[in-house]
Each structure stands twice: as structure tokens, then as C-alpha cells.
Amino acid sequence: MANDATTEVDIIIAGGGTCGCVIAGRLAASYPSLRIMVIEAGSSTYNNPAFTQPARLHEHLRPDSTTMKVIVCRESEALDGRASVVSYAQCLGGASSLNFMMYTRPAASDLYDWETVHRNPGWGFRDLLPIFRELETYQVSPGKEIHGYDGPLRVSLSSVESTPLSAEFLTVAAQYDKGRTFTDDPNNFHECNSYARWPKWIDAETGRRSDVPHYYIYNQVYSSNLIIKTESLVKRVIFDGNRAIGVEYILNNRSNPGAPQSVRTALARHMAVVTAGAFGSPAILKRSGIGSARFLQTLGIPTIADLPAVGEDYQDHHAIVVPFYAKDGTETLDRVDFDKAQSKAGCTMDEGRLWSVWLEVCLNDLSYTEYNYQYGNSWIDAGIKLRPSPNELKDIGPDFKERWSQYFAAAPDKSILWFGLLPFNPSRQQLNPVDSNSAEDVYAPQDINPNFLGDKGDPALLRWSYKRSREFARRMPSYTGETLDQHPAFSTNCQARCQAEALPVNVAAPDLQYTPEDDEIIDSWIRATVAATWHPLGTCAMKSRDDGRVVDPRMNVYGIKGLKVADLSIAPENVSANTYSTALVIAEKAAELIMQELDASISDNDKCESSPTDVRARSPTEGGLCFL
Numbered sequence: 001m002a003n004d005a006t007t008e009v010d011i012i013i014a015g016g017g018t019c020g021c022v023i024a025g026r027l028a029a030s031y032p033s034l035r036i037m038v039i040e041a042g043s044s045t046y047n048n049p050a051f052t053q054p055a056r057l058h059e060h061l062r063p064d065s066t067t068m069k070v071i072v073c074r075e076s077e078a079l080d081g082r083a084s085v086v087s088y089a090q091c092l093g094g095a096s097s098l099n100f101m102m103y104t105r106p107a108a109s110d111l112y113d114w115e116t117v118h119r120n121p122g123w124g125f126r127d128l129l130p131i132f133r134e135l136e137t138y139q140v141s142p143g144k145e146i147h148g149y150d151g152p153l154r155v156s157l158s159s160v161e162s163t164p165l166s167a168e169f170l171t172v173a174a175q176y177d178k179g180r181t182f183t184d185d186p187n188n189f190h191e192c193n194s195y196a197r198w199p200k201w202i203d204a205e206t207g208r209r210s211d212v213p214h215y216y217i218y219n220q221v222y223s224s225n226l227i228i229k230t231e232s233l234v235k236r237v238i239f240d241g242n243r244a245i246g247v248e249y250i251l252n253n254r255s256n257p258g259a260p261q262s263v264r265t266a267l268a269r270h271m272a273v274v275t276a277g278a279f280g281s282p283a284i285l286k287r288s289g290i291g292s293a294r295f296l297q298t299l300g301i302p303t304i305a306d307l308p309a310v311g312e313d314y315q316d317h318h319a320i321v322v323p324f325y326a327k328d329g330t331e332t333l334d335r336v337d338f339d340k341a342q343s344k345a346g347c348t349m350d351e352g353r354l355w356s357v358w359l360e361v362c363l364n365d366l367s368y369t370e371y372n373y374q375y376g377n378s379w380i381d382a383g384i385k386l387r388p389s390p391n392e393l394k395d396i397g398p399d400f401k402e403r404w405s406q407y408f409a410a411a412p413d414k415s416i417l418w419f420g421l422l423p424f425n426p427s428r429q430q431l432n433p434v435d436s437n438s439a440e441d442v443y444a445p446q447d448i449n450p451n452f453l454g455d456k457g458d459p460a461l462l463r464w465s466y467k468r469s470r471e472f473a474r475r476m477p478s479y480t481g482e483t484l485d486q487h488p489a490f491s492t493n494c495q496a497r498c499q500a501e502a503l504p505v506n507v508a509a510p511d512l513q514y515t516p517e518d519d520e521i522i523d524s525w526i527r528a529t530v531a532a533t534w535h536p537l538g539t540c541a542m543k544s545r546d547d548g549r550v551v552d553p554r555m556n557v558y559g560i561k562g563l564k565v566a567d568l569s570i571a572p573e574n575v576s577a578n579t580y581s582t583a584l585v586i587a588e589k590a591a592e593l594i595m596q597e598l599d600a601s602i603s604d605n606d607k608c609e610s611s612p613t614d615v616r617a618r619s620p621t622e623g624g625l626c627f628l
């Protein structure tokens with residue numbers, strides 16, 4: 001199709017998600033004369049409570065959600081032939097605008113591995129710590145050396161009081177799990193295995209979500225140099241020889257049904273930065289001719305760089321959700337009345353509802369302050385980055401032994417899972433798969449082999465985790481039973497069978513006993529339900545070229561000039577944490593590297609007279625931007 005529009009700018013950011021918005025915001029603040037264009041598949045999120053109001057987090061998981069994109073993976077033998085789905089955010093701000101806001105930093109050893117095992121100078125813990133500090137304002141407690149107090153994104157507990165179910169969870173932890181301690185900071189990089197009230201990416205003063213676009217993009221009224229093109233899909237990078245000179249994109253027909261699909265071109269004088277996330281970035285590279293030459297040939301795409309690792313090495317974290325009933329009158333997120341929140345009226349919660357103990361395995365302008373406790377809260381308020389004791393390792397069983405000794409044993413800061421409480425039930429909310437049709441076009445379905453439960457240690461750990469969550473739940477005073485259709489189908493005469501109606505047990509009650517047959521039933525349930533936690537990474541890994549990887553430590557695509565990849569897809573190895581912090585640090589580091597390169601190639605007139613850190617000082621509602 002012929003081009004019907006060409007725009008010329010200095011830098012193109014392909015994908016306006018978490019990382020794309022950080023990079024664009026930093027560059028726009030520092031170089032007012034440079035034209036920076038962000039091309040994002042989804043829509044604007046500006047002052048829309050669905051994104052800014054923390055308690056609305058689960059709205060994006062509804063079947064009619066237009067802010068998430070779903071990929072149906074290959075059927076898998078390890079899942080009894082099930083085709084699991086993975087999904088990612090599609091809106092300006094990406095996952096930062098709709099994630100669960102859990103503030104979880106990686107282990108120091110994760111970053112040490114990035115630097116030493118994967119040979120990435122400049123990416124070690126000591127290098128990245130200042131960036132972790134600079135991007136946050138830690139409102140949880142003052143004076144902690146490991147945290148920052150002057151960054152654009154606020155971190156808080158969001159309410160002085162713990163949510164009631166979380167308070168129960170922590171009380172059970174103290175009484176039932178006496179071998180473990182409590183901490184006021186579960187994210188100091190070096191320690192894990194202590195229970196805590198969980199900090200959140202929420203501003204304690206306003207009750208707003210600490211997303212990226214409101215703190216890096218929408219507040220830049222002065223940035224006429226920042227062009228935001230929403231609802232547009234980057235098709236491919238275009239080249240002059242082996243230099244990237246721009247991108248082709250089309251209007252996204254998901255948000256613009258019937259829109260003309262003519263190809264538009266944006267040319268970049270300095271560079272293009274691909275930031276479309278762990279699923280989007282490798283897809284753009286492949287459509288551009290960067291990937292396995294053999295694979296590209298099968299699609300008729302001319303090879304620009306033969307990099308077989310593009311799209312390989314997808315990593316994520318497993319999740320199982322274990323739901324329970326709470327007694328009438330229990331406060332849960334399911335009961336928050338958002339219509340009342342809009343009109344600023346009061347809110348009553350008179351009925352107990354479903355809630356879950358959730359396990360995640362490692363590997364408009366409304367002020368919400370008045371109602372912070374309910375609306376300005378993500379409700380994920382208590383948990384632990386857990387590391388097993390020797391006895392627990394025995395209980396998990398021999399299948400986990402190899403994984404433990406290879407990956408975890410020598411790194412005491414690495415946790416094997418995050419275990420905590422969600423006072424709502426995300427497993428009731430399934431997204432509709434969004435499929436599409438042909439091979440080379442932007443809407444073509446991606447072919448993903450997620451390899452869930454690919455290691456024999458995975459089911460062993462999840463089985464143990466399932467049992468543990470039941471032991472916690474039934475000791476909580478609000479417990480009234482289990483949602484039978486969402487638990488393993490144990491036989492009716494088994495001692496550990498689930499009960500739809502039950503009373504809490506004494507904290508000293510003996511644990512449920514499971515037979516080998518029960519374990520098999522749990523394993524089968526895990527195969528039927530295990531999912532990913534929206535932490536995809538590693539698909540354009542930053543490793544040495546000898547390892548056949550994709551980008552170098554400056555995030556340049558091997559063999560190409562003027563092209564970087566700068567999002568979670570470059571992570572060379574998984575982290576023992578939810579991934580927002582890590583994505584932010586990758587993006588801030590990318591902005592730093594790009595600025596160094598720009599400083600070497602542009603005149604002083606193009607630079608900002610004020611400090612590039614000005615972006616930090618502005619509040620999220622000081623201004624707005626014009627969108628193309």
C-alpha cells in the first residue's frame with residue numbers, strides 16, 4: 001500500500017507503554033528543540049479514573065476490556081493440551097496505567113547476574129541503585145538510604161490502616177508461621193522472607209495511581225516538541241542500508257473500526273527506539289527483517305540482521321489464584337461502589353464477597369484523598385517474598401531440588417514466590433481472546449509457546465503453595481468456605497476435600513493431610529488453571545553477541561545503526577519480583593544512554609537550559625498535551 005503521510009522527527013518511540021513514556025518524557029524535558037514522536041497502539045488515559053483511580057484495577061480484566069490485548073498461546077502437553085492465554089496492556093502508559101500497583105523491587109543478585117553472568121557492564125546493582133532511588137518518592141517512611149524521596153513516582157501504603165482482610169492475614173502469619181519475621185521494608189533488595197504490609201505505586205496525598213504518562217508525559221505543557229500518536233500500530237522499522245531511518249505505522253482498527261489501513265511513515269533523524277513490550281517489540285523487529293534469517297525467509301521478509309534470538313527466551317512468572325468466601329459484612333474490593341465514588345458520595349459495603357489468597361511464583365480529575373481507603377487503594381495490602389526453610393523444601397519435594405540448587409540456594413536475597421492476599425477474585429474475570437488473520441500484517445496472531453510448567457519443579461512448588469494458601473485462609477476469622485468450582489475436585493471422602501460452607505479453624509489446628517491421589521488432583525487443577533502474571537520479559541535479550549542475542553549493553557540492536565530496543569524484552573534474565581520497578585529502571589537507563597549519545601551529536605542550542613530532571617517537579621495535572 002502506498003504511503004499517504006510522512007512525518008519527520010528526530011526520535012521515534014515505537015510503543016507508548018511504561019518504558020516508551022519514560023524515555024519520551026525524559027528526552028522531551030531535556031531537549032526542547034528535538035521533535036520526539038511516540039506511536040502507541042492504544043488510546044489516551046489522560047485523567048481517566050479507570051486508569052488513575054487505583055481501586056479500578058480489575059476493570060481492565062473484564063471480558064469487554066479494550067485496554068488489554070490477548071494472545072492465545074500454543075496448546076501445551078504440560079497443560080493437558082490446554083492453550084493458555086497471555087495478555088498485555090494496550091493504552092498510553094501501557095501496563096503502568098492498569099497494573100496492580102504492587103511496589104516490588106528485584107533482588108540485588110538478579111542485577112548482579114545481569115552484569116556478570118550475562119556480561120552487561122553498567123547494569124549491575126551498584127550501577128542501577130541510584131536510578132531506582134531517583135525515580136521514586138518513597139512516602140512509606142522517611143530517611144531510608146535505599147529509597148528515593150524526590151522522584152516523579154510516589155510509593156505509599158495508600159492508607160494508614162491495613163484493609164481488614166489483610167490485617168487478618170498478617171495476624172495469622174504471626175501466629176501460624178512463627179519461624180518468619182515482619183519487616184517495614186520488604187523491598188530493600190537484599191532481604192526477603194519477612195511478612196509486610198505491601199507498599200504500592202500510589203500517591204498517599206492524592207490517592208492516584210503512580211502511572212508513567214501522568215508523571216512524565218501529560219504534565220509537559222511546554223513540550224510542543226512531543227508528538228503523541230495514539231491508536232496507531234507500528235508495522236515495521238525502515239532502513240537505509242543497515243541504518244534505521246524511521247517506521248511505518250497504520251491506524252489501529254481495534255479502536256478505529258473501519259479506519260483506512262493505508263501505511264504512514266515517520267522518519268527519524270537521530271534514532272528509533274522500539275518499546276512495544278516483550279510481545280510487541282520482537283514482533284516489530286521480525287516484521288522489519290531482524291530475526292532468524294531462516295524464519296524470515298519463510299514469511300518472505302528480507303533479512304536486515306540475522307539475529308535468531310529475537311522472540312526467543314520468553315520468561316514470566318506463574319500464578320495460581322485460590323479463592324475463598326468471606327463472611328457477610330467483610331470489606332472487599334468487589335463491594336466498592338464506583339458510581340458513588342464518582343459523585344463523591346459515601347460508600348457502604350454491607351456484604352461479604354469473594355476474596356482470594358493469591359500466589360505468584362518467582363521465577364477526570366477526581367481527588368481520591370477523601371475516600372483514599374477505598375478508592376485510592378489497590379487493596380493488595382499484605383504479603384511476603386517467601387524463601388523456604390529446610391523443612392518446607394522437604395515438603396515441596398525432590399522435583400524442586402534441582403531448580404533450588406541451581407538458581408536459588410546461593411542467592412539468599414532471591415524468593416521462590418510472592419504469597420499474599422487479594423480482597424477480590426481476579427479469576428472470575430476472563431478476557432476474550434483477540435485473534436486476527438494473516439502472516440505479515442500487524443494484526444496477525446502471534447505464535448507463542450509459553451512453556452508453562454516446563455520444569456518439573458514448577459508443579460511441585462505450585463502444589464505446596466496451594467496447600468499453604470488454604471492453611472492461611474481457614475485460620476482467618478472472616479473465612480466461610482471455598483469456591484468449589486475454583487479448587488481441585490477432591491473426592492468427597494477425602495480428608496482435605498474443599499467445603500463451600502465452613503467455619504474458621506483455630507490457628508493451632510493440624511494442617512490438612514493430602515494423599516498421593518489428592519496431590520495428583522491438585523496437579524491436574526494446576527495444569528487446568530495456571531496462568532502468567534503479566535510479567536513477560538527476555539524476548540530481545542541483552543546478552544553478548546556470541547550468545548546470539550539481540551541488543552548490546554547500550555541497547556543497540558546488533559548489526560544495526562540508529563535502533564535501540566528499550567523495554568522489558570531486553571531483560572537478560574528473570575527477576576524475583578513483579579516487574580514494574582525493573583521496567584522503569586530499564587527506561588530511565590535508556591534515556592540516560594540516549595542523552596549521552598545526543599549530547600555527543602547535537603548542538604548546545606537543542607538542549608534544555610534547565611535540568612533534565614525538571615520532569616520530576618511537576619504534578620500530574622498541571623497541563624495536557626495535544627494528540628495527533
Ligand SMILES: Cc1cc2nc3c(=O)[nH]c(=O)nc-3n(C[C@H](O)[C@H](O)[C@H](O)COP(=O)(O)OP(=O)(O)OC[C@H]3O[C@@H](n4cnc5c(N)ncnc54)[C@H](O)[C@@H]3O)c2cc1C
Pocket residue numbers: 014015016017018019020039040041042087088089090091092093094095096098099100101102103104232233234235275276277278280281284442533534535536567568569577578579580581583
Ligand atoms: C494487569 C497487570 C498487572 C500488573 N501488576 C503489576 C504490579 O502490581 N506490580 C509490578 O511491579 N508489575 C506489575 N505488572 C507488570 C508491569 O507493569 C510491566 O511488566 C511493565 O509495566 C511493562 O513495561 P513495558 O514498557 O516493557 O511494556 P508495556 O508497559 O506493556 O508497554 C508496551 C506498549 O507497547 C504498545 N505496543 C505493542 N505493540 C505495538 C505496536 N505494534 N505499535 C504501537 N504500540 C505497540 C502496547 O500497546 C503498550 O502500550 C502488571 C502488568 C499487568 C499487565
